[in-house]
Amino acid sequence: MNKAILLIQCPDQKGIVAEVSKFLYSYNGNILEIDQHVDEELSLFFMRAAWELDSFSLKKEEISQRFELEVGAKFNMEFKLHFNFPKPRMAIFVSKLSHCLFDILGRHHAGQLEVDIPLVISNHQNLQSVVEAFGIPFYHIPVTAATKVEAETKQLELLRENEVDFVVLARYMQIISADFIKNYPNRIINIHHSFLPAFVGAKPYHAAYERGVKIIGATAHYVTEELDAGPIIEQEVARVRHHNTISDLVQIGQDVEKVTLSKAIKYHLDRKVLAFKNKTVIFY
Amino acid sequence: MNKAILLIQCPDQKGIVAEVSKFLYSYNGNILEIDQHVDEELSLFFMRAAWELDSFSLKKEEISQRFELEVGAKFNMEFKLHFNFPKPRMAIFVSKLSHCLFDILGRHHAGQLEVDIPLVISNHQNLQSVVEAFGIPFYHIPVTAATKVEAETKQLELLRENEVDFVVLARYMQIISADFIKNYPNRIINIHHSFLPAFVGAKPYHAAYERGVKIIGATAHYVTEELDAGPIIEQEVARVRHHNTISDLVQIGQDVEKVTLSKAIKYHLDRKVLAFKNKTVIFY
Amino acid sequence: MNKAILLIQCPDQKGIVAEVSKFLYSYNGNILEIDQHVDEELSLFFMRAAWELDSFSLKKEEISQRFELEVGAKFNMEFKLHFNFPKPRMAIFVSKLSHCLFDILGRHHAGQLEVDIPLVISNHQNLQSVVEAFGIPFYHIPVTAATKVEAETKQLELLRENEVDFVVLARYMQIISADFIKNYPNRIINIHHSFLPAFVGAKPYHAAYERGVKIIGATAHYVTEELDAGPIIEQEVARVRHHNTISDLVQIGQDVEKVTLSKAIKYHLDRKVLAFKNKTVIFY
Amino acid sequence: MNKAILLIQCPDQKGIVAEVSKFLYSYNGNILEIDQHVDEELSLFFMRAAWELDSFSLKKEEISQRFELEVGAKFNMEFKLHFNFPKPRMAIFVSKLSHCLFDILGRHHAGQLEVDIPLVISNHQNLQSVVEAFGIPFYHIPVTAATKVEAETKQLELLRENEVDFVVLARYMQIISADFIKNYPNRIINIHHSFLPAFVGAKPYHAAYERGVKIIGATAHYVTEELDAGPIIEQEVARVRHHNTISDLVQIGQDVEKVTLSKAIKYHLDRKVLAFKNKTVIFY
Structure with a gap:
């Protein structure tokens, strides 16, 4: 079924629901x-x-303008109009760890994700063969302190050439520059391997082990300039016990990470996420 | 804040949201x-x-009729109009086990439940003193096979005298007759001590222990004639292990029961539950 | 690290822990x-x-006999001795659905499962290419009512040739015969797509939808002759809401299934499962 | 059943389990x-x-000395010997919020907690009547910056007079001084209303709301000098959504708090907690 989806933010006022629903009804x-x-x-x-x-009596191309004229302007709305076709185009960035990547590729292969994946970019080569077995082009772009700017330039070129709509960092262990982020505001999804805001930064499982927590977690969020501080899309947790080593925490955590990231991707694809300040509204 | 809440069921058609929201907007x-x-x-x-x-320009008393005229009739709606005042009146039925009762009384005492509790009815006497310490009248109505009809007659009288809106069975270990249920359709909430439909009937923790399940649960549902088959309002679960005895399951389960029942009461009070067939829509 | 693992069942008596630990200590x-x-x-x-x-002073080959002589006989023990090498050999049976299979292959590829996977057997062909991309032989053995006996004979031959220790049914949609099961008692792990004992049999998500449950689940269990009644190894659940369609339940459930099955495999590999009657003791 | 419970910490060495179990077996x-x-x-x-x-052949009074002689000294053990009788004596400190207090009193009344509660101490008076309805003495000791030292002196006197073994801070909104803590090392249990280490300090629900987390939690821990940094005994979480106000978070969180605190009390009473550094081993 062909669908249109409208996402709206504006100052609160009376009559908004009435006007929006009247607009939709008036065009059948x-x-x-x-x-x-x-x-x-x-x-x-x-x-x-x-x-x-x-069955809608406005053409796809007319809707935005008409809506702005008849409804949006009146309420000072910011709005975005989406359609469920053509499919959005998602790039995956990954380093060496495969669990999130495989989870996404598995879902995609099973037809669960309404998205095209034109490419995977990695700063390592170890995952190339499996990615290609799923029929997806794999680009190896190494990153060092010296080559970082150059590497990001290459990455951005590839994203543009492939008309990528949004980027998923599936345990990509490099910090993305502010310049890169500006190209995809609230369109880069990262999975952080802790229950934010606990344990920001690197090695959160080590920190969780040191603190002796009884529950660990993962956080999917949009990437903003401030590290690990962007709007949270989804969080999940798992119970751990005293006998779990750091290596156990890593494995238990990876299950949480992959499920959390895939949920966040699903919400993003279904256009269920509205981000504002450092928060999200998720209409699931 | 004084609120009105409208709950609607009808055959699906175009334009319902538009008409309902236009109605509300037109009266400010x-x-x-x-x-x-x-x-x-x-x-x-x-x-x-x-x-x-x-700020609504219709009087409280006019709303139902106007809505029927202007919107309801057109879409063949069944609807119910509620207000958040005066507070609804809830009766609690309980037997010997106190955990659900105390949980409700504790919340009520803390001001968390927007409800009046005019009475508690029990077929036993052991909980009388604590109920009365919370300032709530306690009625002891013993039930035997021989006196069941008479007991229910007394119970119904008390409910009517106290203008009770709905009844909560807080681990009340008696089966309610079809005649009694007819007086409060979808207005009797029961807590069943298993994850329905697993382990219907009596002794579900024993059955769970025998089956060796790894998770137990509780189910809050509206009472219908068919035992343990009414519309489910809420379910919760807890993990158990091989070393847990039946008595452990009972204790672990009681925590689940009380939280589940209290959530169901909250949804019911907030008018967030629409029941149809043997299901519920819960707008939380 | 090379490890030995002893699993013991016997009538309860005093002194068992003392004797077993003395035995181990006496051989350093x-x-x-x-x-x-x-x-x-x-x-x-x-x-x-x-x-x-x-550092143990008995040879690997001597342990069982010595233990029987010095401890086992005295307490009338049934015991099994395992080593963490060589790796156990696991066969995967699958039909068309890929989520459990990919989850296992992904973990295996990431080095998380201490197991060899000599083969995957399927009654369909759609998963062949990805299985082979992971470097694992794939056998297509179609099954119909008419060819079932013959198909199982072929399967058993392959299992024997490949010296398979245990079998995982990763959403294999065929009923295994009692004769087949006898070859692998408590060594066939199935994932059932419901929270057993609720919704046994086929189409559990449809049944869950019809009943309007608020939580769905999955159950990993050893396969016994009675369908869906074998000893439960692990169960997990997920919350669903009224707006979830059957197709949503299937997708939400698949996440639960794959995590539950992978946990059960892990417990089995770590020799943490003792099955008796239709229950399990899991020492995690 | 009369039980003895031994809790042991020592440097890791071979033969400990053998020696301890031999000791127990040798005295039947x-x-x-x-x-x-x-x-x-x-x-x-x-x-x-x-x-x-x-059936143990050592007298209750002899066990400690014998164990030290025969086992403890050899392995340089720190150990504590407990019995499940007489019941331990627990004091509850509370401020204005009742949810944790009522939960404990309810469980105690239902016979679920093997503990005596000789007194409740509060810096406010609002909970006096219900505490007394449960038959428990209530002491009102106001605390201000000026009277803090004096108040703690009074509290300690009451604890000594009542031979209190451990203290539960059931949302007691005062910081306990280092001097007070020294009297009850790892014997003061606090419930912090966040998933530590996220949101230490006051107003954690406000902080959680500001950060837009999708899950909130509670942490029961032993009180140490460093605020909110003591060994964690138990943690639990609950899911929240964008539409939940701070007041919703408080209510949802209170359910988590009371269950978490009661679990921690249970572990402590069952002598299942071993604290070391800022961590715990919990043998549940």
Whole structure:
């Protein structure tokens, strides 16, 4: 089914739901899902509406302009219009660890992710053969302190050539520069291997072990300039015990990481995420 | 804040959200929450809308009739209008086990439950003193096979006298008759001490122990004529291990039961539950 | 590190732990892990002891006999002695669904599973190319009502030729015959896509949807003659909501299935599972 | 059943389990539970053994000395011997919030906690009547910056008079002085209303809301001089969503707090906790 999805943010006011739903109804739209949220503290209104496109009497190309004229301008809305076709294009960045990458490739192969994956980029070569077995081009771009700028330039070129919509860092162990991030605001998803804000930075499983926590976790978030501080999309946890070594924590944690990252990708693909400040509204 | 809450069920059609939100807007209603769900299989539409009453230009008494005229009739809606005042009145039925009862009384005492509790009815006497310490009248109505009809008659009288809106069975170990249930359709909440539909009937912890399950659970549901088969409102689980005895399962389970039941009461009080067939839509 | 692992079952008596630990100490064994459990109901004693083999003064081949003489006979023990080398050999049976298979192959590729996988057997061909990309032989053995006996004969031959120790049914959608099972008692691990004993048999997600449960689950168990009734090794659950379709339940459930199955395989490989009657003791 | 429980810490060496179990067996002890753990990093050995006292051929009073002579001295052990009688004596400190207090009193009333509660101490008066309805003496000791030393002196006097073994801070909103803590090392259990080490200090739910986390938690830990940094006994979490206000987080969190604290009390009472450095070994 062809769907349109509208994501809206604006100052909270009366009548927004009425006007948006009237707009959709007036052009014969069959609403599939409608969700709204008001952040009372900030007096901000958020909304997501999805409707069937086939019976809609506006052309795909006209919708944005008409909506701005008839509804958006009146409420001072920021809005984005998405369609569930063509499929979005996702690049995966990975280093040596395979668990998140394989989980994504497995889901994609099983037809669970409505996304095209035109390429995988890695600063190592060890995962090349499996990626290619899934029929996906693999680019090896080594990164050192000296070559970082150059490497990012190459990466950005590849993303542009491949018309990539968003990037997933599937345990990519390099810090992304502010310049790179600016190209994909709230469109780079990272998996951090701890329950943020506990244990920011490197080696969070070691830190968790030292602190003797009874639960570990993982956090999927949009990448922003401040390290590990971007809007959180999803978090999951798992129980650990005193007899678990650091190596156990790593393995238990990897299961949490891959499930958390895949959920975040799914929410992003379904256009269920609205980011503002360092938070997200997730209409699942 | 004074709120009105509308719960709607009807055949799925285009334009429902538009018409409902237009109605609210036209009388100056400030929508606080709006949720909708379509059961594709049954082509049924469900909706919940909550709005501020103080600025609304219809009187409390007029709303139902106007809504029926302007919206409900057009879409063949079944709807219920609720207000968050006066507080609903809840009766608690309990036998000998105290954990669910105390959990509810504790929350009520802490001001977490927007409900009045005019009475507790029990077929035993052991909990009388604590109930009364919380300032709530306690009625002891013993039940035997011989006196069951008479006991239920007394119970119903007490419920009517106390203008009770709904009943919570907080581990009340008696089967409620079909005649009694008819008086409170989808308004009797029971906690069953297993993860339904596993282990229906009596002694579910014994059955779970025998089967060697690794997870146990509890189920809060509306009571219907068929035992343990009513619409499920909430379920929770807890992990158990081989070294847990039946008595451990009972204790671990009681924590799950009390949290599950209290969540179900909260959803019911917040008018977030729509029951249909043997299922529920819960707009939390 | 080379390890020996002893799994013991016997009638409960005094002095068992003392005798077993004395035996290990007397031959200079460094105990790494020791766990015991008493089933009070059945007066059965269970124990698992793991120790370093390198400094142990008995030869690998002598241990069983000596233990029987010095300890086992005295307490009427059933015991099994395992070593963590050479690696056990595991066969995977799969049908069309890939999620459990890929999860296992991904872990194996990442070096997380101390096991050899000499072959994958399927009644379908769609997963052949990816299995082979992981360097593992793939055998296509179609099964129909008419060819079932013949197919199982072929399967058993392959298992014997490949010296397989145990079999994992990674969503293999065929019922295994009693004759087949007898060859691998408590050595065939199945993943059932529900929280057993709820929803035995086929189409459990459909049944869960119909019943309107709020939590779904998966169960890894040893296969016995009675369908879905074998000893449970591990169970996991996930929360679902009213808006989840059957297809959502399937996807959410698949994440639970793969994690549950992989945990069960890990427990089995680590020799942490003792099965008795239709239950398990898991020393994790 | 009368039980003895031995908790042991010592440098890791060969033969400890053998010697301890031989000791118990030589005096006709029936071992009920035995658990051991080796911290590889620190080369520390931890053990817990529980056995039936009635058939044991040493007198209760002799055990410690004999064990030191025959086993402890040889391995340089620190050990503690406990009995499950008479019941330990627990004091509860509370401020205004009732949820943890009621949860403990409810369990105690239901016979689930093998403990005597000789008194509740609070810096406020609002919970006096319910505490007294449970038949427990209530002491109101206000605390201000000026009276803090004096207040703690009074508290310590009451604890001594009542022969209190350990103290539970059931959301007691005052910082305990180092001098006070020295009287009850690893015998003061606090519930912190966040998933430590995230959100130390005051107002953790506000901080969690600001950060936009998707999961909140609670941490029960022994109190040490460094605030919120003592050995963690238990942690639990709950999922939250964007629509949850700070007040929702508080309510959802309170359920987590009370369950977490009660679990920690249970582990402590069952002598299942061994604390070392800022960590715990929990033999559950």
